[in-house]
Amino acid sequence: MAEPLLDVRNLTVHFPTDDGLVKAVDGVSFTIEPRETLGVVGESGSGKSVSFLTVMGLINKKQARITGEILFQGRDLLTMSDDELRKIRGDKIAMIFQDPLTALNPVHRVGAQIVEAIQAHREITEDEAMKIAVEMLRRVGIPQPDERARQYPHEFSGGMRQRAMIAMALSLDPDMLIADEPTTALDVTVQAQILDLIDRLKEEFNTAVVMITHDLGVVAEHTDRVNVMYAGKVVETGSRDDIYYNAEHPYTWGLLQSISRLDEKQDRLRPIKGSPPSLIHVPPGCSFHPRCPYVMDICRTQVPELVAEDYPHANACHISLEEKQRIFASIMARQ
Amino acid sequence: MPDVTDPMVPQITEVPSAVQSVAVLPDAPQTTPAGEPQAVARTPWQIAWKRFTRHKFAMISAVVLAILVVVTLVAPLFYPHFLTKQTPNLTRALQGPNSKHLFGTNNLGQDMLARTIFGGRISLMIGISVAFFSAVLGTLVGAVAGYYGKWIDQLLMRVTDLFLAIPFLVVLIIAVSLLSGSVFDIVLILSLFFWMPNARIVRGVVLSLKEKEYVEAARSLGASNRRIIVSDIIPNALGPIIVISTLGVAAAILAESALSFLGFGVERQTPTWGNLLSIARPFQTLAPWTVWFPGLFILITVLAVNFIGDGLRDALDPHQAIREG
Amino acid sequence: MIRYIIRRLIFSIPVLLVSSVLVFVVVRATANPTAALHSNPRVRAKDIAAVEHALGLDQSGYHQYTAWLSHFVRGDWGNSLIAQRSVGQDIREALANSAVLGLTGVGISLIIGVGIGILSALRQYSIFDNLSTGAAFVGLSLPNFFFALLLQIFFGVYVVRWLHSSNPIFYTSGMSDPNLTHFDLLDRIRHLALPAAVLAVQIIAVYSRLMRSSMLEVMTADYIRTARAKGLTERRVVVRHGVRNALVPLATQLGIDLGTIAGGLIITETIFQWPGMGAYFINAMQNGDYPQILPWMMVVVASVILFNLVVDVAYALLDPRIRYA
Numbered sequence: 002m003a004e005p006l007l008d009v010r011n012l013t014v015h016f017p018t019d020d021g022l023v024k025a026v027d028g029v030s031f032t033i034e035p036r037e038t039l040g041v042v043g044e045s046g047s048g049k050s051v052s053f054l055t056v057m058g059l060i061n062k063k064q065a066r067i068t069g070e071i072l073f074q075g076r077d078l079l080t081m082s083d084d085e086l087r088k089i090r091g092d093k094i095a096m097i098f099q100d101p102l103t104a105l106n107p108v109h110r111v112g113a114q115i116v117e118a119i120q121a122h123r124e125i126t127e128d129e130a131m132k133i134a135v136e137m138l139r140r141v142g143i144p145q146p147d148e149r150a151r152q153y154p155h156e157f158s159g160g161m162r163q164r165a166m167i168a169m170a171l172s173l174d175p176d177m178l179i180a181d182e183p184t185t186a187l188d189v190t191v192q193a194q195i196l197d198l199i200d201r202l203k204e205e206f207n208t209a210v211v212m213i214t215h216d217l218g219v220v221a222e223h224t225d226r227v228n229v230m231y232a233g234k235v236v237e238t239g240s241r242d243d244i245y246y247n248a249e250h251p252y253t254w255g256l257l258q259s260i261s262r263l264d265e266k267q268d269r270l271r272p273i274k275g276s277p278p279s280l281i282h283v284p285p286g287c288s289f290h291p292r293c294p295y296v297m298d299i300c301r302t303q304v305p306e307l308v309a310e311d312y313p314h315a316n317a318c319h320i321s322l323e324e325k326q327r328i329f330a331s332i333m334a335r336q
Numbered sequence: 337m338p339d340v341t342d343p344m345v346p347q348i349t350e351v352p353s354a355v356q357s358v359a360v361l362p363d364a365p366q367t368t369p370a371g372e373p374q375a376v377a378r379t380p381w382q383i384a385w386k387r388f389t390r391h392k393f394a395m396i397s398a399v400v401l402a403i404l405v406v407v408t409l410v411a412p413l414f415y416p417h418f419l420t421k422q423t424p425n426l427t428r429a430l431q432g433p434n435s436k437h438l439f440g441t442n443n444l445g446q447d448m449l450a451r452t453i454f455g456g457r458i459s460l461m462i463g464i465s466v467a468f469f470s471a472v473l474g475t476l477v478g479a480v481a482g483y484y485g486k487w488i489d490q491l492l493m494r495v496t497d498l499f500l501a502i503p504f505l506v507v508l509i510i511a512v513s514l515l516s517g518s519v520f521d522i523v524l525i526l527s528l529f530f531w532m533p534n535a536r537i538v539r540g541v542v543l544s545l546k547e548k549e550y551v552e553a554a555r556s557l558g559a560s561n562r563r564i565i566v567s568d569i570i571p572n573a574l575g576p577i578i579v580i581s582t583l584g585v586a587a588a589i590l591a592e593s594a595l596s597f598l599g600f601g602v603e604r605q606t607p608t609w610g611n612l613l614s615i616a617r618p619f620q621t622l623a624p625w626t627v628w629f630p631g632l633f634i635l636i637t638v639l640a641v642n643f644i645g646d647g648l649r650d651a652l653d654p655h656q657a658i659r660e661g
Numbered sequence: 662m663i664r665y666i667i668r669r670l671i672f673s674i675p676v677l678l679v680s681s682v683l684v685f686v687v688v689r690a691t692a693n694p695t696a697a698l699h700s701n702p703r704v705r706a707k708d709i710a711a712v713e714h715a716l717g718l719d720q721s722g723y724h725q726y727t728a729w730l731s732h733f734v735r736g737d738w739g740n741s742l743i744a745q746r747s748v749g750q751d752i753r754e755a756l757a758n759s760a761v762l763g764l765t766g767v768g769i770s771l772i773i774g775v776g777i778g779i780l781s782a783l784r785q786y787s788i789f790d791n792l793s794t795g796a797a798f799v800g801l802s803l804p805n806f807f808f809a810l811l812l813q814i815f816f817g818v819y820v821v822r823w824l825h826s827s828n829p830i831f832y833t834s835g836m837s838d839p840n841l842t843h844f845d846l847l848d849r850i851r852h853l854a855l856p857a858a859v860l861a862v863q864i865i866a867v868y869s870r871l872m873r874s875s876m877l878e879v880m881t882a883d884y885i886r887t888a889r890a891k892g893l894t895e896r897r898v899v900v901r902h903g904v905r906n907a908l909v910p911l912a913t914q915l916g917i918d919l920g921t922i923a924g925g926l927i928i929t930e931t932i933f934q935w936p937g938m939g940a941y942f943i944n945a946m947q948n949g950d951y952p953q954i955l956p957w958m959m960v961v962v963a964s965v966i967l968f969n970l971v972v973d974v975a976y977a978l979l980d981p982r983i984r985y986a
Contacts, residue, residue, distance in 0.1 A: 087892050095890070106902055118891040169891070502924070506942065509942075594804065617810070631811070
């Protein structure tokens with residue numbers, strides 16, 4: 002089998018703080034193939050953002066204890082020098098963030114910021130880089146791109162800013178694009194546009210995409226595979242259909258149940274009871290057990306391993322596979 | 337020129353925000369850390385005290401300042417002794433520091449240690465009084481302006497803009513020439529000046545507090561404006577107000593010393609540190625110790641107050657509600 | 662932009678007018694040049710009346726004001742009472758001298774202060790940061806007149822003693838050697854050094870803190886993370902995204918500091934006998950010489966207004982978000 006584009010092996014990211022050791026990422030392993038789209042779902046504090054910030058090398062090494070391996074195209078990013086990592090960052094792996102207003106520097110023109118990204122990795126003149134920048138703005142659907150390139154970020158609307166961010170990220174034709182909650186700060190109508198844009202561009206550019214979000218609904222139509230994260234660990238992973246039609250972890254069930262739908266009658270919203278755990282005092286055993294409606298004694302003491310009971314669909318739960326399938330079926334019947 | 341507000345940043349841990357929301361104390365109102373196994377109920381004041389005591393310099397400064405205040409308060413008990421030490425006696429004039437006169441003597445033969453301590457009484461008293469009055473006045477005006485807004489606010493801003501833009505010594509000197517150099521007048525004038533930066537800062541704090549949810553909640557429950565100001569806004573603004581008042585002591589001491597040094601402050605007969613320096617000037621080359629000690633005391637006092645203010649800022653206002661604006 | 666500037670300048674005129682009235686009223690109330698005559702029992706009332714008539718003091722306040730204003734706006738600022746010298750000429754010279762001291766002092770210390778602030782922020786909590794924080798605290802707490810006197814004593818007494826010469830490396834008073842007939846740069850520098858140093862301590866203390874906190878705030882902004890994510894070198898991130906944005910808030914403070922050069926260097930100029938605007942003011946106040954004080958105040962007010970405008974324009978240039986507000 003061809004080598005995966007990204008191969009994360011047993012990644013842990015711990016932050017020593019005054020209040021204790023924050024285990025933001027606690028033993029996470031997964032792979033991403035070229036050109037595939039992975040959705041990463043979880044609440045705030047699940048470790049979904051931190052794991053990919055670590056991939057990009059944006060976590061301050063002086064404040065974090067990082068172990069494990071992050072193999073990108075075969076090379077371990079964690080053992081690379083800062084300079085080598087910097088060359089990959091932005092060029093081969095690009096990242097866009099949640100709030101496009103604050104993500105762009107307000108005192109520099111948008112076109113100039115894109116040119117800066119291009120010139121950091123290519124030996125070309127400013128004029129040539131600007132041509133590419135304008136072209137990219139056009140491709141993300143911004144009208145009159147040459148005028149827009151000369152404007153400042155505050156002159157763009159929220160949706161346009163995010164398009165500009167995407168343009169900047171894709172201007173160097175990266176092999177992987179990491180999108181950290183790209184639509185959370187946008188209006189609902191604009192959200193759909195941006196997601197469609199990413200779908201279209203990832204085909205045109207042949208880019209693998211990581212879609213980090215807390216919203217299963219967002220992920221429903223735009224991903225190939227999904228990782229579900231909780232308290233710094235991956236608790237379930239599988240294809241998109243596996244997760245939606247065959248979920249095998251109580252947390253995933255909770256997420257699915259809490260999606261509000263317009264097309265079905267719902268008596269009430271069903272949130273997951275309890276609140277996210279502290280990453281300093283992680284509950285022993287299965288970290289989800291205090292909130293799990295199907296908790297068993299073993300869950301309180303033994304950490305469940307991520308096991309591919311239903312290969313390649315894997316989950317980390319002590320409940321037997323048949324029991325889980327039965328519970329899932331009854332939940333779906335009730336909906 | 338001494339700046340009343342020092343934009344120092346508290347100790348922030350640079351943990352990424354995704355982690356911070358779980359691991360660190362949430363925004364005001366203060367609660368106990370999330371996820372702590374035993375339920376320790378700590379009042380905001382206890383939390384603040386714990387934070388203050390971590391600030392080493394502030395603690396040392398508090399001790400130093402306490403000693404200074406006690407010494408100057410206790411001085412009058414030794415009044416007769418100090419009095420003789422301060423009687424002009426030319427035979428003792430211009431001696432450098434020695435065993436009889438720890439700080440030396442000045443041109444009139446007065447003991448500099450005694451003079452410095454007595455000068456300290458007045459300087460400290462002026463500093464604390466001015467800080468207190470200007471804090472009270474500034475808080476009232478600033479809170480009203482910030483809360484009610486509109487023309488009251490505009491008026492406050494325009495008036496204070498005018499006075500704060502002109503070099504403050506100029507304003508003060510002119511004010512002093514309109515009145516007199518009595519200690520009372522100096523306290524009055526300095527308070528009438530210093531309430532303005534205080535009011536502006538309190539106004540800023542109130543503006544930011546006004547938007548907080550608990551104010552909206554109180555309003556929706558039908559609380560009157562006055563009640564909201566008194567029960568919701570001022571208690572939460574207390575932290576920054578305490579910090580401003582403390583730093584105001586330092587600013588007031590510096591201002592009084594500067595004025596007195598130039599001869600436009602407290603009248604010559606009453607010793608203040610500024611006056612002592614002013615009197616020492618003609619003889620500074622002959623008797624430099626007459627300059628060192630009063631000046632050193634000003635420095636130590638102001639430094640101590642600034643450290644304490646900084647410690648208080650870390651303890652009471654970690655979210656930097658005070659920004660000069 | 663041009664229209665904005667012109668509009669602001671036009672609005673300044675009523676402000677200046679109102680200020681002129683205020684200034685006139687206040688100064689005339691404080692400065693009483695005939696006070697000495699009144700208190701002298703040997704001067705006859707008739708003579709005092711004659712002097713007052715000559716000075717126009719027997720006319721109504723309104724008349725005095727309009728008379729003065731009409732001369733003032735035509736550039737006729739009259740003569741000082743005591744020395745009968747042209748006030749306009751004197752103020753021009755004083756302004757130039759203050760400008761030399763102020764701009765040199767501020768210019769050099771600004772670069773140093775901002776540099777220290779940037780380094781402190783980038784190496785937060787390092788030894789460098791702690792040292793510069795401590796130094797800034799001391800600098801902010803150190804009364805500038807005390808430091809000035811110390812410098813005078815150090816160079817005037819000790820350096821001279823150690824070098825066994827009458828020539829201190831840096832002069833402790835005056836602006837230039839009175840024996841020189843031409844302009845000597847080295848001589849000027851040696852005279853400028855100490856007063857500029859006093860100014861520098863304060864400027865460096867304030868701006869290093871300001872830049873430090875501004876940098877710390879900017880470096881945690883999202884766009885810094887984006888810049889790093891783009892793969893830019895850390896140096897480029899710090900300079901083009903960090904420093905560039907962090908400088909913006911300093912514009913306000915710089916505007917204030919520059920605007921107050923014309924009148925804010927009172928202490929430094931008095932101690933080192935630098936013939937600038939500050940020394941001029943003290944001199945005039947001590948003499949009650951209101952023909953000197955009135956134009957002086959107007960120059961100070963105009964300078965403040967002018968630099969306020971400069972700050973606003975600078976802000977618009979530095980931060981494009983402001984341009985369209």
